[in-house]
Amino acid sequence: MGILGAGVGWNLVRQGAEVVFIDAGQPGEGVTNWTFSWVNASNKTVRKSYFDLNVAGIAAYRELATTIGPDSWWYPSGxxxxxxxxxxxxxxxxxxxxxxxxxxxxxxxxxxxxxxxxxxxxxxxxxxxxxxxxDEAWVHGRNLVGRLVGQAVAAGAEHRFGSAVRDIGTGADGSIRTVALSDGSSLDVDVVVNAAGPSASHVAGLVARPLPMRREPGVVTRISCAQVPFHRVMHAPHIEIRPDGDGSVLLHSREIDALIDTIEDPAELGRLLHASARHVVPELGDSRIVQTRVANRPIPADTFPSVGALPSVPGYYEAVSHSGITLGPVIGRLLASEILTGKRDEMLADFRPERFSP
Ligand SMILES: Cc1cc2nc3c(=O)[nH]c(=O)nc-3n(C[C@H](O)[C@H](O)[C@H](O)COP(=O)(O)OP(=O)(O)OC[C@H]3O[C@@H](n4cnc5c(N)ncnc54)[C@H](O)[C@@H]3O)c2cc1C
Incomplete structure (x- = not known):
């Protein structure tokens, strides 16, 4: 259960739907915990409709922070x-x-x-x-997912954490009927939302739906320091750097991502990130690396999100996107509304799942 699944589920529960959160692992521990987590539209100028969706993403965060409170997850410092x-x-x-x-x-x-x-x-x-x-920000993804899932469960949602989806059953008319889990149990359902992040292509395959995705891994490093000596998310030369909560800083760089296939040991990639960060912020001289992780970006093949119903499989919906941090709350709101009302929002017109149909 990452930012996208949590966002859709939280919105559904608020509108009275019965929701079961399913995660092979624990909520918020997928790529949502290993991301640069920069909430922005300034990096989204490639297509105006995509920019507009990301602007709506920022607005949805401000609304969410007002609704559930900003503590420990929302950092709108530009x-x-x-x-x-x-x-x-x-x-x-x-x-x-x-x-x-x-x-x-x-x-x-x-x-x-x-x-x-x-x-x-x-x-x-x-x-x-x-x-x-x-108007840009950074988000503590794991804490936000914890908050959304916690509120939804308190309001009646069920959860099956530590259980992978193994199979999705359809009826004679092709519509979604059941979900089989790795613990041997099976759930009767009307709707499945595929929000499996980098594994979304595999889950789509369970309903024979081709969802082509790119392989674009990224590496992030968490470092610890006595006190974080800066306040906001930044793209400095050769290094992206942001606070990550008390005494913690997160580092990323597209230049270091490009080395993932040539330098096998992630720890070495972490050391390169750490050296660049100390160059930009000398006060990080005493910091130390806590953990480095390579994560796959959940990117549909044409780089744009895949969000909404797939008409050929009634009851099957997708919420798959890079920039899923920026887009989590807005996709959550739009997709929950589409599931409950059947109405398709114009804002998602360029990002419909059926564009990948064979
Ligand atoms: C290096 C890097 C930097 C990034 N920087 C940014 C950024 O600055 N801004 C931004 O907006 N986005 C950024 N992104 C992208 C962003 O992190 C993702 O788009 C977002 O976190 C995706 O969330 P998700 O909920 O789709 O996936 P996840 O958080 O991975 O959640 C998917 C969940 O599905 C579960 N799952 C998978 N398969 C199954 C199964 N078969 N059964 C049950 N459960 C399953 C997993 O356990 C996981 O918990 C970055 C990504 C990377 C890797």
Missing amino acids: HLRWADDPAVEAKFLRTAELLADWGYRVEVCTGAEVRRRLEPALTMPGETPVLFYP
Whole structure:
């Protein structure tokens, strides 16, 4: 049960549906716990409808934080991005202009201003342009999933944790009827939501549904320090870095992801991330690596989310997406509404599961 399954289930329970959460492991311990977890739309300019969905994702987080309270999972402190290469810097500035044209809030600061106003512990040249996206955030995914599932269970949802879905049974008309679990039990159901993250293709296969996905692993490292010396999620040159709660920092880099197939030992990848982070934030000099993990991104083949009903298998729905952290609450709300009312929201028009039908 990651952010997507928890989001759909929580919304269904609030509207009176009977829900059973099923997870082969424990809630929130899949890729939702091994992610950079940056809530944003500034990195989603590839298609306007995708950008709009991500903007709705940020708005859905603000609403959720008001509804359930923000404690220990919601950190809306904005996002900083800068480069050390003139060509990359020019690209970032062009993107910021486009985003401003689309009505998305962005401030262009200098390194000196950022150190004075926002993050004194950073080392960047004083004259470097730094983009500040004030409406972006980071989320503690595992804590949020725990909160959503906990509330849903308190409101009557059932759960089967530690049990994998082994089979999905359909009736003579092809509609969903049963789910068989690895503990030998079977559930009678009307609806199945495939929110299995990187394993979604396998679960789709249980109803003979092809869901092509990319292989795009990423590596993240958690480090511990006495006190986190900065406040917000950042894309610095060569390293992405964010707080991860008390005394914990999380590191990621697309450049290090590109080494996953050549450097076999994840610990070595972690050491490279740690070295880059200490370069940007020297106060992390005393920090130590706690854990490094390679995780698969749940990315449908064309890179966009797959969300909604599959008309050829009545009762089968998908909630599969990269950027699932940003999109979790909005997908949860839209898909729960579609399941209960049958109405398809226009916002998901470009992200329908049937585009992968043979
Ligand atoms: C390195 C990296 C960086 C990322 N950075 C960002 C970011 O900055 N911003 C962002 O928005 N997104 C980011 N993402 C993507 C984001 O983390 C995911 O899209 C999101 O966490 C997916 O959540 P999920 O609920 O689909 O999957 P998961 O959290 O993996 O949950 C799926 C659950 O399904 C269970 N499951 C699987 N198969 C079965 C089965 N057969 N039976 C029962 N249970 C099963 C698993 O145990 C798991 O708990 C990143 C991902 C990676 C890897």
